Amino acid sequence: MTSYFQSLGLTYEWSWFIATIAGILLIALPLMLAVAMIIYVDRKIWAAMALRKGPNVVGPFGLLQSFADGLKVFLQETIIPSASNKGLFLIAPIITFTVALMAWAVIPFNSGAVLADINVGLLYILAVSSLGVYGVVISGWASNSKYPFFSAMRAAAQMISYEVSIGFILICVVLWSGTFNLNGIVEAQQGHGLGIVNGYFFNLLLFPMWVMFLISSLAETARAPFDLTEAESELVAGYQTEYSSMAFALFWLGEYANVLLMCTLNAVLFFGGWLPPLDIPVLYLIPGWLWLFAKIFFFFFVFSWVKATVPRYRYDQLMRLGWKIFLPMSLLFVVLVSGWLMVTRYGA
Protein backbone atom coordinates (compact mmCIF):
# COMPACT_ATOMS: atom_id res chain seq x y z
CA MET A 1 0.00 0.00 0.00
CA THR A 2 2.96 2.29 0.65
CA SER A 3 4.03 2.10 -2.99
CA TYR A 4 0.53 3.10 -4.08
CA PHE A 5 0.69 6.31 -2.06
CA GLN A 6 4.24 6.88 -3.33
CA SER A 7 2.93 6.72 -6.88
CA LEU A 8 0.65 9.64 -5.98
CA GLY A 9 3.80 11.76 -5.57
CA LEU A 10 4.26 11.63 -1.78
CA THR A 11 7.61 11.04 -0.10
CA TYR A 12 8.31 7.55 1.25
CA GLU A 13 7.83 8.57 4.89
CA TRP A 14 4.48 10.25 4.40
CA SER A 15 3.14 7.53 2.15
CA TRP A 16 4.20 4.97 4.75
CA PHE A 17 2.43 7.02 7.40
CA ILE A 18 -0.82 7.31 5.44
CA ALA A 19 -0.68 3.65 4.39
CA THR A 20 -0.30 2.60 8.03
CA ILE A 21 -3.25 4.73 9.15
CA ALA A 22 -5.33 3.29 6.29
CA GLY A 23 -4.26 -0.24 7.30
CA ILE A 24 -5.25 0.38 10.92
CA LEU A 25 -8.72 1.56 9.85
CA LEU A 26 -8.99 -1.38 7.46
CA ILE A 27 -8.43 -3.79 10.36
CA ALA A 28 -10.12 -1.99 13.27
CA LEU A 29 -13.44 -1.07 11.63
CA PRO A 30 -14.28 -4.55 10.28
CA LEU A 31 -13.10 -5.92 13.62
CA MET A 32 -15.66 -3.79 15.48
CA LEU A 33 -18.37 -5.04 13.12
CA ALA A 34 -17.14 -8.60 13.66
CA VAL A 35 -17.28 -8.12 17.43
CA ALA A 36 -20.87 -6.87 17.23
CA MET A 37 -21.87 -9.88 15.13
CA ILE A 38 -19.91 -12.37 17.21
CA ILE A 39 -21.73 -11.22 20.37
CA TYR A 40 -24.97 -12.05 18.54
CA VAL A 41 -23.54 -15.43 17.46
CA ASP A 42 -22.40 -16.14 21.00
CA ARG A 43 -25.87 -15.45 22.37
CA LYS A 44 -27.52 -17.53 19.64
CA ILE A 45 -25.25 -20.55 20.25
CA TRP A 46 -25.71 -20.27 23.98
CA ALA A 47 -29.48 -20.03 23.57
CA ALA A 48 -29.61 -23.00 21.18
CA MET A 49 -27.73 -25.17 23.66
CA ALA A 50 -30.20 -24.16 26.39
CA LEU A 51 -33.13 -24.87 24.00
CA ARG A 52 -34.06 -21.18 23.91
CA LYS A 53 -34.49 -18.88 20.93
CA GLY A 54 -32.04 -16.17 21.86
CA PRO A 55 -32.22 -12.67 20.34
CA ASN A 56 -34.84 -12.77 17.57
CA VAL A 57 -36.73 -9.47 17.68
CA VAL A 58 -34.50 -6.70 16.31
CA GLY A 59 -34.02 -7.11 12.57
CA PRO A 60 -34.25 -10.39 10.61
CA PHE A 61 -33.42 -13.33 12.99
CA GLY A 62 -32.44 -10.70 15.57
CA LEU A 63 -29.28 -9.90 13.58
CA LEU A 64 -29.32 -6.25 14.64
CA GLN A 65 -29.60 -7.00 18.38
CA SER A 66 -25.99 -5.96 19.11
CA PHE A 67 -26.49 -2.61 17.37
CA ALA A 68 -29.66 -1.99 19.36
CA ASP A 69 -27.74 -2.77 22.55
CA GLY A 70 -24.94 -0.45 21.42
CA LEU A 71 -27.40 2.37 20.84
CA LYS A 72 -28.94 1.76 24.26
CA VAL A 73 -25.64 1.99 26.18
CA PHE A 74 -24.65 5.00 24.08
CA LEU A 75 -27.74 6.90 25.22
CA GLN A 76 -27.33 5.90 28.88
CA GLU A 77 -26.01 8.27 31.49
CA THR A 78 -22.39 7.71 32.52
CA ILE A 79 -22.31 7.28 36.28
CA ILE A 80 -19.02 7.87 38.06
CA PRO A 81 -19.04 6.82 41.71
CA SER A 82 -18.20 9.81 43.93
CA ALA A 83 -15.63 7.84 45.96
CA SER A 84 -13.84 6.52 42.89
CA ASN A 85 -10.52 7.69 41.51
CA LYS A 86 -12.06 9.52 38.55
CA GLY A 87 -9.13 9.72 36.15
CA LEU A 88 -8.16 6.07 36.46
CA PHE A 89 -11.81 5.01 36.54
CA LEU A 90 -12.30 6.46 33.06
CA ILE A 91 -8.88 5.41 31.69
CA ALA A 92 -9.32 1.71 32.61
CA PRO A 93 -11.94 0.79 29.95
CA ILE A 94 -9.96 2.76 27.36
CA ILE A 95 -6.86 0.67 28.18
CA THR A 96 -8.79 -2.60 27.88
CA PHE A 97 -10.26 -1.58 24.54
CA THR A 98 -7.05 -0.17 23.04
CA VAL A 99 -4.91 -3.12 24.08
CA ALA A 100 -7.46 -5.53 22.61
CA LEU A 101 -7.09 -3.78 19.25
CA MET A 102 -3.28 -3.39 19.34
CA ALA A 103 -2.41 -7.06 18.97
CA TRP A 104 -4.17 -7.30 15.60
CA ALA A 105 -1.33 -5.36 13.99
CA VAL A 106 0.78 -8.49 13.48
CA ILE A 107 -1.95 -10.97 12.50
CA PRO A 108 -1.48 -12.17 8.88
CA PHE A 109 -4.84 -12.29 7.06
CA ASN A 110 -3.38 -13.66 3.87
CA SER A 111 0.05 -14.30 2.41
CA GLY A 112 1.82 -11.03 3.23
CA ALA A 113 -1.43 -9.24 4.17
CA VAL A 114 -0.29 -7.98 7.55
CA LEU A 115 -0.10 -4.46 8.92
CA ALA A 116 3.28 -4.81 10.68
CA ASP A 117 5.42 -7.62 9.29
CA ILE A 118 7.95 -7.55 12.15
CA ASN A 119 10.30 -10.40 12.98
CA VAL A 120 9.28 -10.43 16.65
CA GLY A 121 5.56 -10.80 15.91
CA LEU A 122 4.83 -13.50 18.46
CA LEU A 123 6.76 -11.65 21.19
CA TYR A 124 4.73 -8.56 20.34
CA ILE A 125 1.52 -10.52 20.87
CA LEU A 126 2.81 -11.81 24.22
CA ALA A 127 3.78 -8.27 25.24
CA VAL A 128 0.43 -6.77 24.27
CA SER A 129 -1.65 -9.53 25.79
CA SER A 130 0.25 -9.11 29.06
CA LEU A 131 -0.97 -5.49 29.10
CA GLY A 132 -4.60 -6.58 29.07
CA VAL A 133 -4.54 -7.18 32.80
CA TYR A 134 -4.00 -3.48 33.53
CA GLY A 135 -7.47 -2.44 32.38
CA VAL A 136 -9.01 -4.93 34.78
CA VAL A 137 -6.71 -4.19 37.72
CA ILE A 138 -6.99 -0.42 37.39
CA SER A 139 -10.77 -0.51 37.03
CA GLY A 140 -11.03 -2.73 40.10
CA TRP A 141 -8.89 -0.42 42.19
CA ALA A 142 -10.27 2.89 40.90
CA SER A 143 -13.88 1.84 41.54
CA ASN A 144 -13.09 1.93 45.27
CA SER A 145 -15.57 -0.84 45.92
CA LYS A 146 -15.10 -4.32 47.37
CA TYR A 147 -16.34 -6.62 44.62
CA PRO A 148 -14.39 -4.93 41.81
CA PHE A 149 -11.29 -5.02 44.00
CA PHE A 150 -11.59 -8.77 44.63
CA SER A 151 -12.11 -9.23 40.93
CA ALA A 152 -9.00 -7.19 40.11
CA MET A 153 -6.88 -9.30 42.46
CA ARG A 154 -8.20 -12.50 40.93
CA ALA A 155 -7.64 -11.23 37.40
CA ALA A 156 -4.04 -10.24 38.12
CA ALA A 157 -3.18 -13.66 39.58
CA GLN A 158 -5.08 -15.60 36.92
CA MET A 159 -3.65 -13.84 33.88
CA ILE A 160 -0.06 -13.96 35.11
CA SER A 161 -0.38 -17.67 35.92
CA TYR A 162 -1.62 -18.66 32.49
CA GLU A 163 0.74 -16.35 30.60
CA VAL A 164 3.65 -18.44 31.90
CA SER A 165 2.41 -21.66 30.32
CA ILE A 166 1.26 -19.85 27.17
CA GLY A 167 4.83 -18.57 26.85
CA PHE A 168 6.23 -22.10 26.97
CA ILE A 169 3.64 -23.37 24.47
CA LEU A 170 4.57 -20.58 22.07
CA ILE A 171 8.25 -21.50 22.48
CA CYS A 172 7.45 -25.01 21.18
CA VAL A 173 5.76 -23.53 18.10
CA VAL A 174 8.63 -21.10 17.53
CA LEU A 175 11.21 -23.89 17.87
CA TRP A 176 9.43 -25.92 15.24
CA SER A 177 8.98 -23.12 12.74
CA GLY A 178 12.29 -21.38 13.48
CA THR A 179 10.84 -17.87 13.39
CA PHE A 180 8.90 -15.40 15.53
CA ASN A 181 7.22 -13.90 12.48
CA LEU A 182 3.57 -15.02 12.29
CA ASN A 183 3.63 -15.16 8.51
CA GLY A 184 6.71 -17.37 8.70
CA ILE A 185 4.98 -19.62 11.25
CA VAL A 186 1.99 -20.05 8.93
CA GLU A 187 4.23 -20.82 5.95
CA ALA A 188 6.20 -23.36 7.97
CA GLN A 189 2.98 -25.30 8.52
CA GLN A 190 2.41 -25.97 4.81
CA GLY A 191 2.21 -29.72 4.31
CA HIS A 192 3.37 -30.32 7.87
CA GLY A 193 1.34 -33.49 8.46
CA LEU A 194 2.37 -36.30 6.09
CA GLY A 195 3.00 -33.68 3.43
CA ILE A 196 -0.71 -33.03 2.97
CA VAL A 197 -2.20 -31.58 6.16
CA ASN A 198 -1.50 -27.88 6.76
CA GLY A 199 -1.12 -27.25 10.48
CA TYR A 200 0.90 -28.10 13.54
CA PHE A 201 -2.01 -29.86 15.25
CA PHE A 202 -1.19 -32.92 13.11
CA ASN A 203 1.93 -33.61 15.13
CA LEU A 204 2.15 -35.85 18.17
CA LEU A 205 4.42 -33.42 20.04
CA LEU A 206 2.44 -30.28 19.24
CA PHE A 207 -1.11 -31.62 19.52
CA PRO A 208 -1.01 -31.69 23.36
CA MET A 209 0.40 -28.16 23.20
CA TRP A 210 -2.60 -27.05 21.15
CA VAL A 211 -5.05 -28.57 23.67
CA MET A 212 -3.26 -26.72 26.47
CA PHE A 213 -3.18 -23.52 24.43
CA LEU A 214 -6.93 -23.69 23.85
CA ILE A 215 -7.62 -24.13 27.57
CA SER A 216 -5.09 -21.42 28.51
CA SER A 217 -6.64 -19.03 26.02
CA LEU A 218 -9.99 -19.57 27.73
CA ALA A 219 -8.33 -18.66 31.03
CA GLU A 220 -6.39 -15.75 29.53
CA THR A 221 -9.55 -14.11 28.17
CA ALA A 222 -11.46 -14.92 31.39
CA ARG A 223 -14.11 -16.84 29.49
CA ALA A 224 -16.23 -19.57 31.05
CA PRO A 225 -15.31 -21.90 32.74
CA PHE A 226 -12.58 -19.55 34.03
CA ASP A 227 -14.69 -16.37 34.28
CA LEU A 228 -13.88 -15.92 37.96
CA THR A 229 -13.20 -12.22 37.52
CA GLU A 230 -16.88 -11.62 36.82
CA ALA A 231 -18.42 -14.58 38.60
CA GLU A 232 -21.90 -13.16 39.07
CA SER A 233 -22.82 -15.49 41.91
CA GLU A 234 -19.90 -14.23 44.01
CA LEU A 235 -18.83 -10.82 42.74
CA VAL A 236 -21.96 -9.23 41.17
CA ALA A 237 -20.19 -8.39 37.88
CA GLY A 238 -16.58 -8.24 39.06
CA TYR A 239 -14.53 -5.29 37.89
CA GLN A 240 -17.41 -3.99 35.75
CA THR A 241 -19.78 -3.59 38.69
CA GLU A 242 -19.50 0.20 38.99
CA TYR A 243 -19.46 0.87 35.25
CA SER A 244 -22.33 2.05 33.09
CA SER A 245 -22.95 3.38 29.61
CA MET A 246 -20.08 3.55 27.09
CA ALA A 247 -17.40 2.71 29.66
CA PHE A 248 -19.16 -0.61 30.22
CA ALA A 249 -19.55 -1.09 26.47
CA LEU A 250 -15.80 -0.56 25.95
CA PHE A 251 -15.05 -3.40 28.40
CA TRP A 252 -17.53 -5.56 26.57
CA LEU A 253 -16.07 -4.81 23.12
CA GLY A 254 -12.50 -5.22 24.36
CA GLU A 255 -13.33 -8.57 25.92
CA TYR A 256 -14.83 -9.96 22.72
CA ALA A 257 -12.01 -8.53 20.59
CA ASN A 258 -9.64 -10.44 22.89
CA VAL A 259 -11.65 -13.63 22.48
CA LEU A 260 -11.50 -13.24 18.69
CA LEU A 261 -7.75 -12.64 18.93
CA MET A 262 -7.26 -15.86 20.89
CA CYS A 263 -9.37 -17.78 18.33
CA THR A 264 -7.19 -16.28 15.59
CA LEU A 265 -4.02 -17.30 17.41
CA ASN A 266 -5.31 -20.86 17.71
CA ALA A 267 -5.91 -20.84 13.96
CA VAL A 268 -2.62 -19.18 13.05
CA LEU A 269 -0.31 -21.11 15.36
CA PHE A 270 -1.74 -24.61 15.12
CA PHE A 271 -4.21 -24.81 12.21
CA GLY A 272 -2.29 -23.18 9.39
CA GLY A 273 -3.77 -19.66 9.48
CA TRP A 274 -4.68 -18.60 5.95
CA LEU A 275 -3.61 -21.93 4.44
CA PRO A 276 -6.39 -24.35 3.48
CA PRO A 277 -6.67 -27.38 5.77
CA LEU A 278 -5.23 -29.73 3.15
CA ASP A 279 -2.29 -29.03 0.87
CA ILE A 280 -4.23 -29.62 -2.38
CA PRO A 281 -3.87 -27.08 -5.24
CA VAL A 282 -7.66 -26.85 -5.82
CA LEU A 283 -8.23 -25.57 -2.28
CA TYR A 284 -5.84 -22.64 -2.86
CA LEU A 285 -8.43 -21.19 -5.29
CA ILE A 286 -10.43 -20.07 -2.27
CA PRO A 287 -8.79 -16.88 -0.91
CA GLY A 288 -6.68 -17.29 2.24
CA TRP A 289 -8.57 -14.82 4.39
CA LEU A 290 -11.76 -16.89 3.90
CA TRP A 291 -9.98 -19.96 5.28
CA LEU A 292 -8.70 -17.92 8.20
CA PHE A 293 -12.16 -16.53 8.96
CA ALA A 294 -13.67 -20.01 8.78
CA LYS A 295 -11.10 -21.26 11.28
CA ILE A 296 -11.64 -18.28 13.59
CA PHE A 297 -15.39 -18.91 13.48
CA PHE A 298 -14.87 -22.59 14.27
CA PHE A 299 -12.78 -21.73 17.32
CA PHE A 300 -15.32 -19.14 18.41
CA PHE A 301 -17.96 -21.85 18.23
CA VAL A 302 -15.76 -24.00 20.48
CA PHE A 303 -15.46 -21.09 22.95
CA SER A 304 -19.26 -20.65 23.04
CA TRP A 305 -19.78 -24.37 23.29
CA VAL A 306 -17.53 -24.53 26.34
CA LYS A 307 -19.30 -21.51 27.86
CA ALA A 308 -22.68 -23.19 27.45
CA THR A 309 -21.70 -26.58 28.82
CA VAL A 310 -18.87 -26.44 31.37
CA PRO A 311 -19.53 -25.26 34.95
CA ARG A 312 -17.27 -22.61 36.46
CA TYR A 313 -14.00 -23.64 38.10
CA ARG A 314 -13.31 -22.88 41.73
CA TYR A 315 -10.44 -20.45 42.25
CA ASP A 316 -8.01 -22.93 43.83
CA GLN A 317 -8.76 -25.44 41.07
CA LEU A 318 -7.91 -22.78 38.50
CA MET A 319 -4.56 -22.11 40.18
CA ARG A 320 -3.84 -25.82 40.51
CA LEU A 321 -4.50 -26.37 36.81
CA GLY A 322 -2.26 -23.47 35.83
CA TRP A 323 0.71 -24.04 38.08
CA LYS A 324 0.71 -27.75 38.88
CA ILE A 325 -0.39 -29.23 35.56
CA PHE A 326 0.09 -26.82 32.66
CA LEU A 327 3.43 -25.37 33.76
CA PRO A 328 5.30 -28.69 34.28
CA MET A 329 3.64 -30.20 31.19
CA SER A 330 4.58 -27.30 28.93
CA LEU A 331 8.14 -27.28 30.33
CA LEU A 332 8.40 -31.01 29.63
CA PHE A 333 7.21 -30.47 26.07
CA VAL A 334 9.72 -27.67 25.50
CA VAL A 335 12.43 -30.20 26.40
CA LEU A 336 10.84 -32.93 24.24
CA VAL A 337 10.33 -30.69 21.22
CA SER A 338 13.82 -29.19 21.36
CA GLY A 339 15.31 -32.67 21.88
CA TRP A 340 13.37 -34.09 18.94
CA LEU A 341 14.38 -31.20 16.67
CA MET A 342 17.98 -31.53 17.83
CA VAL A 343 18.03 -35.18 16.80
CA THR A 344 16.04 -34.95 13.55
CA ARG A 345 16.75 -31.51 12.16
CA TYR A 346 20.01 -30.24 13.61
CA GLY A 347 21.59 -33.59 14.45
CA ALA A 348 25.18 -34.42 13.49
Next chain:
Amino acid sequence: MIQVLAFYLFAALTIASATLVIMARNPVHSVLWLIVAFFNAAGLMVLVGAEFIAMLLVIVYVGAVAVLFLFVVMMLDIDFAELRAGFVKNFPLGMLIAVVLAAELVLGIGAYRAGSLELGTPDGSAAPLLGKSNIESIGALLYTKYLFLFESAGIILLVAMIGAIVLTHRERKGTRPQIISKQVRRRPEDATVNVKPEVGQGVQL
Protein backbone atom coordinates in the same frame (compact mmCIF):
# COMPACT_ATOMS: atom_id res chain seq x y z
CA MET B 1 11.49 13.10 9.89
CA ILE B 2 8.94 10.75 11.46
CA GLN B 3 11.75 8.93 13.26
CA VAL B 4 13.04 12.16 14.77
CA LEU B 5 9.54 13.14 15.84
CA ALA B 6 9.01 9.69 17.34
CA PHE B 7 12.33 9.87 19.18
CA TYR B 8 11.52 13.23 20.77
CA LEU B 9 8.02 12.03 21.63
CA PHE B 10 9.26 8.86 23.35
CA ALA B 11 12.20 10.60 25.04
CA ALA B 12 10.10 13.47 26.37
CA LEU B 13 7.40 11.10 27.62
CA THR B 14 9.99 8.85 29.28
CA ILE B 15 11.53 11.76 31.18
CA ALA B 16 8.16 13.29 32.06
CA SER B 17 6.68 10.06 33.34
CA ALA B 18 9.88 9.17 35.22
CA THR B 19 9.64 12.56 36.95
CA LEU B 20 6.00 11.94 37.76
CA VAL B 21 6.92 8.57 39.33
CA ILE B 22 8.67 10.43 42.15
CA MET B 23 6.34 13.44 42.16
CA ALA B 24 3.01 11.60 42.33
CA ARG B 25 1.40 11.65 45.77
CA ASN B 26 -0.48 8.41 45.38
CA PRO B 27 1.81 5.34 45.17
CA VAL B 28 -0.60 3.62 42.75
CA HIS B 29 -0.22 6.59 40.41
CA SER B 30 3.56 6.27 40.80
CA VAL B 31 3.49 2.66 39.64
CA LEU B 32 1.28 3.58 36.68
CA TRP B 33 3.66 6.35 35.65
CA LEU B 34 6.51 3.85 35.96
CA ILE B 35 4.66 1.63 33.48
CA VAL B 36 4.32 4.57 31.07
CA ALA B 37 8.07 5.17 31.43
CA PHE B 38 8.85 1.49 30.66
CA PHE B 39 6.61 1.64 27.65
CA ASN B 40 8.26 4.70 26.18
CA ALA B 41 11.70 3.24 26.87
CA ALA B 42 10.58 0.22 24.83
CA GLY B 43 9.62 2.64 22.06
CA LEU B 44 13.14 4.11 22.14
CA MET B 45 14.60 0.59 21.89
CA VAL B 46 12.52 -0.08 18.78
CA LEU B 47 13.83 3.15 17.26
CA VAL B 48 17.47 2.05 17.64
CA GLY B 49 16.62 -1.32 16.07
CA ALA B 50 16.72 -3.44 19.22
CA GLU B 51 13.19 -4.80 18.85
CA PHE B 52 13.93 -7.97 20.82
CA ILE B 53 15.05 -5.98 23.88
CA ALA B 54 12.01 -3.71 23.50
CA MET B 55 9.62 -6.66 23.53
CA LEU B 56 11.40 -8.25 26.49
CA LEU B 57 11.18 -4.95 28.36
CA VAL B 58 7.42 -4.88 27.89
CA ILE B 59 6.87 -8.58 28.59
CA VAL B 60 9.08 -8.80 31.69
CA TYR B 61 8.81 -5.37 33.28
CA VAL B 62 5.37 -4.15 32.22
CA GLY B 63 3.73 -7.55 31.98
CA ALA B 64 5.05 -9.19 35.13
CA VAL B 65 7.15 -7.01 37.45
CA ALA B 66 4.95 -3.91 37.36
CA VAL B 67 1.79 -6.01 37.81
CA LEU B 68 3.27 -7.41 41.02
CA PHE B 69 4.29 -3.87 42.12
CA LEU B 70 0.75 -2.68 41.49
CA PHE B 71 -0.62 -5.74 43.27
CA VAL B 72 1.39 -4.99 46.42
CA VAL B 73 0.87 -1.22 46.36
CA MET B 74 -2.89 -1.60 45.96
CA MET B 75 -3.09 -3.88 48.98
CA LEU B 76 -1.17 -1.45 51.19
CA ASP B 77 -3.07 1.01 53.29
CA ILE B 78 -0.70 3.95 53.08
CA ASP B 79 -0.77 6.76 55.60
CA PHE B 80 0.48 9.87 53.83
CA ALA B 81 1.07 11.84 57.04
CA GLU B 82 3.41 9.12 58.25
CA LEU B 83 5.23 9.12 54.92
CA ARG B 84 5.89 12.84 55.13
CA ALA B 85 7.01 12.60 58.74
CA GLY B 86 9.87 10.32 57.69
CA PHE B 87 11.07 12.80 55.07
CA VAL B 88 13.45 14.78 57.29
CA LYS B 89 14.90 11.66 58.87
CA ASN B 90 15.64 9.97 55.53
CA PHE B 91 16.75 13.14 53.74
CA PRO B 92 20.58 12.70 54.25
CA LEU B 93 20.47 9.09 53.04
CA GLY B 94 18.36 10.05 50.04
CA MET B 95 20.77 12.86 49.16
CA LEU B 96 23.71 10.46 49.41
CA ILE B 97 22.09 8.02 46.98
CA ALA B 98 21.21 10.89 44.64
CA VAL B 99 24.83 12.09 44.66
CA VAL B 100 26.14 8.58 43.96
CA LEU B 101 23.71 8.19 41.04
CA ALA B 102 24.65 11.60 39.64
CA ALA B 103 28.36 10.72 39.90
CA GLU B 104 27.75 7.43 38.08
CA LEU B 105 25.88 9.23 35.31
CA VAL B 106 28.67 11.76 34.86
CA LEU B 107 31.28 8.99 34.91
CA GLY B 108 29.35 6.88 32.44
CA ILE B 109 28.78 9.70 29.96
CA GLY B 110 32.39 10.87 30.38
CA ALA B 111 33.75 7.40 29.70
CA TYR B 112 31.50 7.06 26.66
CA ARG B 113 32.62 10.38 25.20
CA ALA B 114 36.31 9.63 25.89
CA GLY B 115 36.39 7.13 23.05
CA SER B 116 34.68 4.20 21.38
CA LEU B 117 33.75 1.37 23.69
CA GLU B 118 35.53 -1.95 23.28
CA LEU B 119 32.42 -4.11 23.41
CA GLY B 120 33.47 -7.72 23.16
CA THR B 121 36.68 -8.80 21.52
CA PRO B 122 39.01 -6.59 19.44
CA ASP B 123 38.49 -8.75 16.37
CA GLY B 124 34.82 -7.84 16.51
CA SER B 125 33.49 -11.37 16.98
CA ALA B 126 30.99 -10.00 19.48
CA ALA B 127 29.55 -7.54 17.00
CA PRO B 128 25.99 -8.25 15.81
CA LEU B 129 25.78 -10.59 12.87
CA LEU B 130 25.11 -8.69 9.70
CA GLY B 131 21.85 -9.47 7.96
CA LYS B 132 20.55 -11.46 10.91
CA SER B 133 17.69 -10.51 13.19
CA ASN B 134 18.23 -9.32 16.75
CA ILE B 135 17.18 -12.65 18.21
CA GLU B 136 19.60 -14.66 16.09
CA SER B 137 22.51 -12.34 16.93
CA ILE B 138 21.81 -12.42 20.66
CA GLY B 139 21.29 -16.19 20.61
CA ALA B 140 24.48 -16.78 18.63
CA LEU B 141 26.40 -14.75 21.21
CA LEU B 142 24.75 -16.04 24.40
CA TYR B 143 25.04 -19.71 23.52
CA THR B 144 28.65 -19.60 22.32
CA LYS B 145 30.86 -16.88 23.74
CA TYR B 146 28.94 -16.15 26.93
CA LEU B 147 27.59 -19.65 27.50
CA PHE B 148 29.18 -20.01 30.93
CA LEU B 149 27.97 -16.60 32.16
CA PHE B 150 24.52 -17.23 30.75
CA GLU B 151 24.16 -20.63 32.37
CA SER B 152 25.51 -19.40 35.71
CA ALA B 153 22.99 -16.54 35.65
CA GLY B 154 20.30 -19.16 35.19
CA ILE B 155 21.60 -21.21 38.12
CA ILE B 156 21.73 -18.13 40.36
CA LEU B 157 18.14 -17.27 39.50
CA LEU B 158 17.05 -20.84 40.14
CA VAL B 159 18.77 -20.88 43.54
CA ALA B 160 17.21 -17.52 44.42
CA MET B 161 13.78 -18.82 43.47
CA ILE B 162 14.15 -21.98 45.52
CA GLY B 163 15.46 -19.91 48.43
CA ALA B 164 12.46 -17.61 48.33
CA ILE B 165 10.08 -20.56 48.26
CA VAL B 166 11.84 -22.30 51.15
CA LEU B 167 11.84 -19.11 53.25
CA THR B 168 8.16 -18.35 52.77
CA HIS B 169 6.78 -21.88 52.75
CA ARG B 170 5.03 -23.05 55.88
CA GLU B 171 3.09 -26.21 56.66
CA ARG B 172 -0.40 -25.32 57.74
CA LYS B 173 -2.01 -27.76 60.14
CA GLY B 174 -5.66 -28.62 60.10
CA THR B 175 -6.38 -27.82 56.48
CA ARG B 176 -8.36 -30.24 54.34
CA PRO B 177 -6.96 -29.89 50.83
CA GLN B 178 -8.75 -31.33 47.85
CA ILE B 179 -6.95 -34.45 46.60
CA ILE B 180 -8.10 -34.77 43.02
CA SER B 181 -6.65 -38.24 42.41
CA LYS B 182 -8.52 -39.59 45.44
CA GLN B 183 -11.77 -38.13 44.14
CA VAL B 184 -11.19 -39.56 40.69
CA ARG B 185 -10.37 -43.02 42.10
CA ARG B 186 -13.65 -43.08 44.03
CA ARG B 187 -16.21 -45.44 42.43
CA PRO B 188 -19.97 -45.76 43.02
CA GLU B 189 -19.42 -49.12 44.75
CA ASP B 190 -17.25 -47.47 47.42
CA ALA B 191 -19.96 -45.06 48.45
CA THR B 192 -23.29 -46.79 47.85
CA VAL B 193 -24.90 -50.14 48.59
CA ASN B 194 -27.82 -51.55 46.72
CA VAL B 195 -30.25 -53.29 49.14
CA LYS B 196 -33.78 -54.58 48.79
CA PRO B 197 -35.26 -54.37 52.28
CA GLU B 198 -38.41 -56.25 53.26
CA VAL B 199 -41.54 -54.13 53.65
CA GLY B 200 -41.62 -52.69 57.16
CA GLN B 201 -37.96 -53.53 57.77
CA GLY B 202 -35.24 -50.92 58.13
CA VAL B 203 -31.85 -51.01 56.52
CA GLN B 204 -28.75 -51.78 58.56
CA LEU B 205 -25.69 -49.97 57.19
